[in-house]
Amino acid sequence: MKRNERIVLDSLEINRALSRVAHEVTERNQGLSDLAFVGIRTGGVHLAHRLAGRLKKIEGVVLPVGALDITLYRDDLYKKREQPTVRKTEIGFDITGKKVILVDDVLFTGRTIRAAMDELIDFGRPREIQLAVLIDRGHRELPIRAHYVGKSLPTAADEKVKVFLSEEGEEDRVVITNDAEN
Amino acid sequence: MTLKIKDLISIKDLDRDELRLILDTAESFKEVGARDIKKVPTLRGKTVVNLFFEPSTRTRTSFELAAKRLSADLVNISADSSMVKGETLLDTARNLEAMQADLIVVRHPCAGAPALLAQKMTSAVINAGDGAHEHPTQALLDLFTIRARKKTLEGLTVVIVGDILHSRVARSAIHALKMVGSSVRVVGPPTMIPREIMNWGVEVFYQYDEALKGADVIMTLRLQLERQGRSLFPTIREYSNLYGLTARRLSMAKDDVLVMHPGPINRGIEIAPDVADGLSSAILSQTTNGVAVRMAVLYLLSGVAKHEPVDPQRTPH
Numbered sequence: 001m002k003r004n005e006r007i008v009l010d011s012l013e014i015n016r017a018l019s020r021v022a023h024e025v026t027e028r029n030q031g032l033s034d035l036a037f038v039g040i041r042t043g044g045v046h047l048a049h050r051l052a053g054r055l056k057k058i059e060g061v062v063l064p065v066g067a068l069d070i071t072l073y074r075d076d077l078y079k080k081r082e083q084p085t086v087r088k089t090e091i092g093f094d095i096t097g098k099k100v101i102l103v104d105d106v107l108f109t110g111r112t113i114r115a116a117m118d119e120l121i122d123f124g125r126p127r128e129i130q131l132a133v134l135i136d137r138g139h140r141e142l143p144i145r146a147h148y149v150g151k152s153l154p155t156a157a158d159e160k161v162k163v164f165l166s167e168e169g170e171e172d173r174v175v176i177t178n179d180a181e182n
Numbered sequence: 183m184t185l186k187i188k189d190l191i192s193i194k195d196l197d198r199d200e201l202r203l204i205l206d207t208a209e210s211f212k213e214v215g216a217r218d219i220k221k222v223p224t225l226r227g228k229t230v231v232n233l234f235f236e237p238s239t240r241t242r243t244s245f246e247l248a249a250k251r252l253s254a255d256l257v258n259i260s261a262d263s264s265m266v267k268g269e270t271l272l273d274t275a276r277n278l279e280a281m282q283a284d285l286i287v288v289r290h291p292c293a294g295a296p297a298l299l300a301q302k303m304t305s306a307v308i309n310a311g312d313g314a315h316e317h318p319t320q321a322l323l324d325l326f327t328i329r330a331r332k333k334t335l336e337g338l339t340v341v342i343v344g345d346i347l348h349s350r351v352a353r354s355a356i357h358a359l360k361m362v363g364s365s366v367r368v369v370g371p372p373t374m375i376p377r378e379i380m381n382w383g384v385e386v387f388y389q390y391d392e393a394l395k396g397a398d399v400i401m402t403l404r405l406q407l408e409r410q411g412r413s414l415f416p417t418i419r420e421y422s423n424l425y426g427l428t429a430r431r432l433s434m435a436k437d438d439v440l441v442m443h444p445g446p447i448n449r450g451i452e453i454a455p456d457v458a459d460g461l462s463s464a465i466l467s468q469t470t471n472g473v474a475v476r477m478a479v480l481y482l483l484s485g486v487a488k489h490e491p492v493d494p495q496r497t498p499h
Contacts, residue, residue, distance in 0.1 A: 069210065072222040072252075072481075083184045083485040085203075086210040086478075122219045 004178050008153060008161075011172035014134065017150030018047070021132055022054035024148050029099060032059055034127065036098045038066040040116050041087050043105030046167040047134055051103060066091035068102075073115035089119065096124035101148075105163040107133040110144035135174060137161050185482045189300035189307040192316045193357040201361060205326050207478035208471070214251060215474055225254035228284045228484055232258045233274070234310070235265065235290045240445050240469065241310050241320075245287045248476035254285075254484075275299045285480060288312070293350075306483040314348045320444055321354035323475040325362065327468050328399055331440050336363040341393050341435075343425055344403030344452055345374040345414070351444045352403060356382055369393040370425060373414040390425055397435035402427050402443045402452045418451060428454045432462060440464050 009017070029035055032055065039048030045067045052065045069087040071077075077084070102116055117129060132148035137155040151174075155161060159178045164170035183203055187195050196204075214222055230249040232242055242258065249256040261274060271290070278286060285306045288296040293313030300307040311317040329335050340359055346352045346368050359366050360383055368375065369387040379386060387393035394400070405421065415421045432439065441453070441462045449455045458465060 072214070072224040077224065078484075083482055085183070086207050086481065088210045088213050090213070118223070122221070123217065 006176045007173050008176055009135075009151060009174035011166075014150070014172050014174065017134065018050055019054060021148045021150055022051050022058060025051070025055065025101065025132070026059060028130075028147065032061045032063060034097065034099050035101065036064045036066065036093060036095065037101050037103055038068050038091060038095075038116075038120065040102065040104040040112060041067055041069045042168070043134075043163050043165060044068075044103045046165045047105060047132075048101075048103040049167075051101075051132065064093040066093065066095075068116055068119060070112055070115040070119055073119045075111060075115065091123055094124055095120065095126045098126050099128045099130065100126040101130045101132050103132045105134050105165075106161050107131070107136045107144075107146050107149075108139055108161075110140045110142035113144050114142055134163060135161055184485060188483070189296075189309075190318050190479055190483060191297045191300055191307065191309045193318045193321050193354045193361070195318075196361075198361055201322070201325075201358065204322055204475070204478050204482060205329060207482060208322075208326050208475040211251075211477040211481070212471065212474035214477070215470070220251050221253060222251065223253045224481060225249070225252040225484055228252075228254045229282060230254045230256045230285045230287065230480065231278050231283045232256065232310075233261055233278065233286055233288045234259065235261045235271075235288075235295075236311070238289055238310070240472070241289065241317075244469070244472040245308075245310065245319075245476050245480075247473050248480055249285075251473070252477055252480060254480070257283075271295060271299070272302060275303060279303050279305050285484060308479060308483065311350055313350065314353070315350055316354045316357075317350040317444075318354050318358075319472070319476055319479055320351050321358040322479070323468055323472040324351075324355055324401065324442060324444075325358055326471045326475050327442065327464050328364075328440060330467070330471070331464060332398060335359070338364040338398040339367065339396055340364050340399040340401060341367045341369060341397045342401045342403065343369045343390065343393070343427070345406060346370050346379065346403070347374045347376045347414075348406055349403050352401075355401060356384060360384075367393045367397075371415050371421070390431060391434055394431060394434040397439055399440045399442065400427060400432075400435060402441070404444065404446065405448055405452050407448070422451045426450070426452055426454060427457050429456055429460070432457055432460075438462075442468055445469065 037048040037052050039045030048065050052063050056062055067090045069089045071084050071086045131146040133146045134150040136149045136152045139157055159176050161176055163174050166172050185200050232245055234242055246256055283305050287308045287310050289310040290312050293315035296307050296309040296312050342352050356366055366384040368384050369390055439462055443465045
């Protein structure tokens, strides 16, 4: 199965990157009281929980974490051969007036983030939306930039970046493949 | 995974996995209905037509809300006008297709009418009830409601009571329940039990009390007074005595029994008011869930643009 796979981040490096991002979050936002995390399914939700856990350790503050499924807001729904599976959005708190940090595993074209922002704004009026990603692989198609980046990774357009996380029963790692079938 | 069908005419068109896919997708859409802004942009630019040749409040409104919450454009047609003017069903439908309708929701007094449309049209056709044949989205919302309350569908004992002969709700429900591994009992006057029922893999009862022993779910059916003369039973009072669900009868079933009814209810005939409004009743949940299930069906059937080639150059997210 694993053809042309290259590990670009291992478990230790992922954890270091997340710790640094957590510190950057505290630096950028003086006082964490209005902050909330919203992860984009599936990887982003796990990462959002990990970041919230680190902030609890660093600052002793428990921040709310929500989960966003952007399927219904995609701009390519009718271009796909298969209808993507719709999962649940679960945001158990009012986002109005909050600084919401959107979390995703890989930032690529930016289209997912556009969809996520549109969906988020249907839930209320956040004071600010910030973006945190584990990997920024470039190739943006929309004017979108992340506030917090775990690692910038130059890639070719036909390569794929996959983030595996222990929450999904995998060993933590980020891999690049250039197997079109994957 | 995705649905392999273009249209939803009968529960029999689905396999077990597809049925589960619809129920699971409906779970996600139920969350949309609980939001302050109950609208997502998913079907923007798609056109849904409600083509109803029979009166309906609940089903028509449910499909309408489902389409609107998905941002589709919706047209309601109560098709008496074209019928009065003598237009054939196919001509009416072809005109709708000429106006680029993507999904057509049909209710018709004749069994088979939606199937005929589905055959002749490229638009997706959804059966919203055809004669005494099927009402698949009703069965799906019933299963969704049972699963939400009971956490499973397998191994449940479901009693369906009333006029099985004329009930499209019962036909769809029986097929669906058998598919997911529930055991089904039907009970009603012998004149209202179809002969071919022996081939459906259900148990037949004529005594209500007997059928209720150990029941997990009771699906009461509406006595369709408008659909037939009263020649199938002597009086409404007698029918109500023998096949009305009362608090006394309810106590024969399991303690956590779920009471359902597709609506509209004839209070005091097939179900006593205190049972319809009681703690065991899931009747209003069925209505809420109906919108979520129909959103799922519209979403899944709108699927891939059927007539357009798929762009191989699509960039992934």
